Amino acid sequence: MSDLEAVFRDVHGRAVAVLTRQLGDLDLAEEAVAEAFAVAAATWPERGTPPSPAGWIVTTARNRAVDRLRREAVGTAKLAEVARLQTIAGPEPEQEEVGAVRDDQLRLLFTCCHPALAPEARVALTLRMVGGLTTPEIARAFLVPEATMAARITRAKHKIAKARIPYRVPGDADLPARWSSVLAVVHLVGTEAHSPATGSAPTRPDLAADAIRLARLLVGLRPDEPEARGLLALLLLTTSRAPARALPLDRQDRALWDRGLADEGQELVRECLRIGRPGTYQVQAAIAAVHADAPTWADTDWSQVVALYDLLPQTPVVQLNRAVAVAELDGPSVGLALVDRVDLDRSPVLHAVRADLLRRLDRFAEARAAYDAALARTANEAEQADLRRRRDALD
Incomplete structure (x- = not known):
C-alpha cells in the first residue's frame, strides 16, 4: 500500500x-x-x-x-x-453540543442514518462517508452490482440535501429510530476490516480501529443498551484474530491472536449474558467467544456454535456459517447439502467453503471448479493467494 x-x-x-x-x-x-x-x-x-x-x-x-x-x-x-x-x-475546536458526543464522525454517522433515508441507503452512505470505503467495496459488502450501489449512494446524498437533514447526534427521544442502522453500519465497517474486498492485505487495521472506536462511543451514548455492547464485543473478538488472518479460521495459529482484545471481548459477552436481553450482535459475539475459548479448530464446541446460529435470523450468510459448523458436527456431506441450498452465489466465501467440503469428500475435480469460482469472485490479493494454494494442493 x-x-x-x-x-x-x-x-x-x-x-x-x-x-x-x-x-x-x-x-x-x-x-x-x-x-x-x-x-x-x-x-x-x-x-x-x-x-x-x-x-x-x-x-x-x-x-x-x-x-x-x-x-x-x-x-x-x-x-x-x-x-x-x-x-x-487545522480542524476547528469542538463546539459544545447539549446531549451529543463530541465526535465529528459520530455526528456524520447519525446524519447518514436519518430515518428519512431508506434503510439500505443509510448503511451504504455511511460506509462511504464515514468509513471511507469505495463504491466497489460497499457493493461487495451488500452483494449487489457496483452501478446499483453508486445510484443508491447518490440518491441518499440528494435526499439529505433536499430534506435539509441536520448534522448532529439526535436527542434521546430520536435515538431509537436510528439505532439499528447505526449499529449495522459500524458492523459492516468491521466486516470490511476483517475481510477487505480489494487490496493486498488480509485485513484493514485502520477500519478495524475506526469501527471499534465508534462502537465504544455508541456504548457510551447508550450504556444500558446491550446490543451496542454486543457489537463492541464482536468487533474486539474478530479483530483479535487479525495477526493470523492470512489464513482461514480453521488453519490459523491461535498463538498469534491478540489475547488482550479477545479477553475484553469475552468479558463484554459475559456482561451481555448478565443483562439478559439477547440480540443479534450479542449472539454473534457469543459465537466468536466460543472460537476464542477453543485452543484449536478441532476443540471448538460445535454443538454450541450451531445452537447459537439457530438463534439468529436465517440470512444467507448465517445459513452458510451454520453449515460450516454442521459439517464439523455431522460430516462434510451433510454440510455440503446445506451449503448447496444457500443463495449466495456472488460471495467468494460460499464457493471456498464448497471447495473445502468437496475436497474432504475426495471430489477433487468439483473442488477445483469451486476454488476457481471463488477466485473469480474476489479482488483481494491475499484471499486469492490462499485460494490458489488450496486449489493447487489438490494436485
Whole structure:
C-alpha cells in the first residue's frame, strides 16, 4: 500500500466529517476532500508527505471548498463564515453540543442514518462517508452490482440535501429510530476490516480501529443498551484474530491472536449474558467467544456454535456459517447439502467453503471448479493467494 493510499484509508472519513461540520454541506465536503487527495497525489511524490497528513488534507479541502463557493457567488453571510474557516490551520475546536458526543464522525454517522433515508441507503452512505470505503467495496459488502450501489449512494446524498437533514447526534427521544442502522453500519465497517474486498492485505487495521472506536462511543451514548455492547464485543473478538488472518479460521495459529482484545471481548459477552436481553450482535459475539475459548479448530464446541446460529435470523450468510459448523458436527456431506441450498452465489466465501467440503469428500475435480469460482469472485490479493494454494494442493 502506498503512503497516499494509507493516508486516504486513515483520514478520508474524518476529513469529510470535519468539513461537513464546518461547511454544513455533505456533498461539498466530500468533493473538497476528493480534490485535496488529487492535489496530494500530484504533489506529495515530489515534495514528500507533510508532517501532518490529516491536517494538510483538511486545510487543502477547506481552501478548495472556499474557492468553489466564491466561484459560485453564494450569499455574503456564507462567504464570511467560510472565510473565517479558511484562516484556521487545522480542524476547528469542538463546539459544545447539549446531549451529543463530541465526535465529528459520530455526528456524520447519525446524519447518514436519518430515518428519512431508506434503510439500505443509510448503511451504504455511511460506509462511504464515514468509513471511507469505495463504491466497489460497499457493493461487495451488500452483494449487489457496483452501478446499483453508486445510484443508491447518490440518491441518499440528494435526499439529505433536499430534506435539509441536520448534522448532529439526535436527542434521546430520536435515538431509537436510528439505532439499528447505526449499529449495522459500524458492523459492516468491521466486516470490511476483517475481510477487505480489494487490496493486498488480509485485513484493514485502520477500519478495524475506526469501527471499534465508534462502537465504544455508541456504548457510551447508550450504556444500558446491550446490543451496542454486543457489537463492541464482536468487533474486539474478530479483530483479535487479525495477526493470523492470512489464513482461514480453521488453519490459523491461535498463538498469534491478540489475547488482550479477545479477553475484553469475552468479558463484554459475559456482561451481555448478565443483562439478559439477547440480540443479534450479542449472539454473534457469543459465537466468536466460543472460537476464542477453543485452543484449536478441532476443540471448538460445535454443538454450541450451531445452537447459537439457530438463534439468529436465517440470512444467507448465517445459513452458510451454520453449515460450516454442521459439517464439523455431522460430516462434510451433510454440510455440503446445506451449503448447496444457500443463495449466495456472488460471495467468494460460499464457493471456498464448497471447495473445502468437496475436497474432504475426495471430489477433487468439483473442488477445483469451486476454488476457481471463488477466485473469480474476489479482488483481494491475499484471499486469492490462499485460494490458489488450496486449489493447487489438490494436485
